[in-house]
Amino acid sequence: MRPGLMLIVRRSLRQHALSTSVTVVSVALACGLVMAVFAIKRQSYDAFTGGAQxxxxxxxxxxxxxxxxxxxxxxxxxxxxxxxxxxxxxxxxxxxxxxxxxxxxxxxxxxxxxxxxxxxxxxxxxxxxxxxxxxxxxxxxxxxxxxxxxxxxxxxxxxxxxxxxxxxxxxxxxxxxxxxxxxxxxxxxxxxxxxxxxxxxxxxxxxxxxxxxxxxxxxxxxxxxxxxxxxxxxxxxxxxxxxxxxxxxxxxxxxxxxxxxxxxxxxxPIGRSMADLFEKIGWVNQVLELVAYFVVVVAAGTILASLYNTMHERRREFAILRALGARRRTVSSAIVLEATTITALGALVGYAVYAVILGVAFVIVREQTGVVLQVFKPDQALWLTPLGMVVLGALAGLLPAIKAYRTDVAGNLTPTS
Amino acid sequence: MTAAAGGDAPVLRVESLTKAYRAPDGEVTPVLDIPSFELGAGEQVALRGASGSGKTTLLHIIAGILTPDHGRVLIDGTDITALGEADRDALRAERIGYVFQTFNLLQGYSALENVLLGMMFGRGSDATAAAALLTRVGLGGRLHYLPRQLSVGQQQRVAVARALAGRPRLVLADEPTGNLDARHGAEALTLIREVCHEQGAALLLVSHDPAVLGQFDRVDDLATLNRVLSAPAEVR
Structure with missing residues (x-):
């Protein structure tokens, strides 16, 4: 990684604090939702097919x-x-x-x-x-x-x-x-x-x-x-x-x-009847998964749009960085890294969203059935989802990064007003 | 790019340089036609040029931000017109400092971070050296101020510190006092000249202000240097 890249990313996140927070929240919701849908599916399946006492x-x-x-x-x-x-x-x-x-x-x-x-x-x-x-x-x-x-x-x-x-x-x-x-x-x-x-x-x-x-x-x-x-x-x-x-x-x-x-x-065996039941209502889960994926797409779109919108106002900043000797690639990598950082922050907050959703599910399921979900049981969705989201976030940063890459230096070094 | 980096070799050498702008409708407007120009190591030269004389274009070409149509530009003996863009960026980061009329400080970064940005694409960041430079230009107590929290005179001093942060061989200054009043302008000019001298950097300053030009031993006139300007048909 080029030196100073992280400084550029941090300062940009701070300068665009509002859009950064909105984007982080939308990524967090998407991440939390996907993790929750998959974890609840797996854990309720385990709890109900294995819960024959x-x-x-x-x-x-x-x-x-x-x-x-x-x-x-x-x-x-x-x-x-x-x-x-x-x-x-x-x-x-x-x-x-x-x-x-x-x-x-x-x-x-x-x-x-x-x-x-x-x-x-x-x-x-x-x-x-x-x-x-x-x-x-x-x-x-x-x-x-x-x-x-x-x-x-x-x-x-x-x-x-x-x-x-x-x-x-x-x-x-x-x-x-x-x-x-x-x-x-x-x-x-x-x-x-x-x-x-x-x-x-x-x-x-x-x-x-x-x-x-x-x-x-x-x-x-x-x-x-x-x-x-x-x-x-x-x-x-x-x-x-x-x-x-x-x-x-x-x-x-x-x-x-x-x-x-x-x-x-x-x-x-008792578990088989419940497994049959889960198979029958599997479409409900598919609908939930679809909704969760949809939210992920919206979140990725938010990253793209919020970054892309700032590219115009940041042309002068990119030109100055280039004048100081930053390469085109350095400037565009900073944008991809910024998108990745926003997504990673969102994924972290997503764990809180996940915890809240699972907490509510835990209470509801216990209330209705007495069955206890293992909320803190490790699930592959808990690392696959954030990983996938970060990759998607980096991809969403590509288009703005290309715009930053193409910034004309000489034409943007003077105030544009 | 180490060839001919000896003591008396020129830091900057411009040979048969031409540049023209092509408008979208295909009309070609010549901007620069400079047969020869040279700047020795550590030398300080003022270039007299009115706005529209192609001075900014010339500085951009010397800095490797723009490429000329013809001719060569040698920095420390390295012909930058023969380099690719990434190599020109690297050479600019390592050898050239740039002071702008509009300062061009990055608004989201503190004074110290602006100076660090002048280092990190070249030889690398050195917070101690950056702080020392800011102290040298009189801003030791303002390291963590944002540009908007500084006066214009202070902002230009940050810009001077940033231009010299990468220990450049050549500093290019484009109307550095243009946005300052007479007193701050004079202070900024003295500072640029002193710091360049202390750091052993050559200085090429472009201005149309007689008060600025009068400070220099060597003043070249862009109107005579640039053959585009001497042709009456091409007055812009």
């Missing part, structure tokens, strides 16, 4: 695997329906199944979903880090009206061990649809950064016996009575979370339940 498969009512996964794993959709208790028992006894945890859903507390399940979920939880109750709490007892709440539920509603809560019927908190049952909170779960944080867990027996619930395990309505054991044929579950011994077990169950069976659906 250690389970391999979900067994549920005959129907859509995706609905089953969304409901049982991410607690987003409505339940596709119930399956008989015997089905749960038969998969639990299957030698290829390491762990089967039944879920009975349909109620909520202050907008948070209630899951009726067994203590197996906690004591044998296959996910990383386990599922533990914070100190001072304990797990519910299978036949008691006791509840364990997720960390977000505790934080938002303020319930603590010892408090009471009344379940509402349905998934939304609708006035007047409260059950007449009262549960005692006995424990709060340690945060898992997963949808589990937004759930209330009660014994599955509690869901069966919830006032107003009817069981249709046999196809006929059955109302459980106080103190009378519910016969197995009347019991039903919404879904069964499965941890399999090996992939062969998955293939075998897939064959038996999905292809030969007619009563139930097995979603296996």
């Amino acid at each position: 250690g389970f391999d498969a979900v067994l549920g009512a005959r129907g859509s695997q995706l609905q089953l996964v969304l409901n049982a794993v991410f607690h987003l959709e409505t339940s596709p329906g119930n399956i008989p208790w015997q089905l749960y028992e038969s998969v639990e006894e299957d030698p290829g199944v390491e762990l089967a945890v039944p879920y009975a859903v349909g109620d909520s507390y202050e907008g948070f979903r209630i899951i009726g399940t067994t203590t197996d979920l906690f004591t044998r939880f296959p996910g990383e880090g386990g599922l533990t109750v914070t100190s001072g709490g304990r797990l519910f007892t299978a036949d008691a009206k006791e509840a364990v709440v997720g960390s977000v539920v505790a934080q938002r509603t303020g319930v603590r061990a010892g408090d009471h809560l009344e379940p509402s019927h349905g998934l939304a908190d609708v006035e007047g649809k409260a059950h007449d049952d009262e549960y005692t909170v006995v424990g709060v779960l340690a945060p898992t950064n997963s949808p589990l944080d937004r759930l209330v867990f009660i014994p599955i027996e509690g869901v069966f016996r919830m006032s107003g619930h009817v069981l249709r395990g046999t196809g006929r309505n059955y109302r459980p009575e106080e103190g009378v054991e519910i016969p197995d044929e009347h019991r039903e579950v919404s879904a069964v979370m499965l941890k399999l011994a090996d992939p062969q077990a998955g293939m075998f169950l897939d064959q038996a339940i999905n292809r030969q069976g007619t009563r139930a659906t097995l979603a296996w």
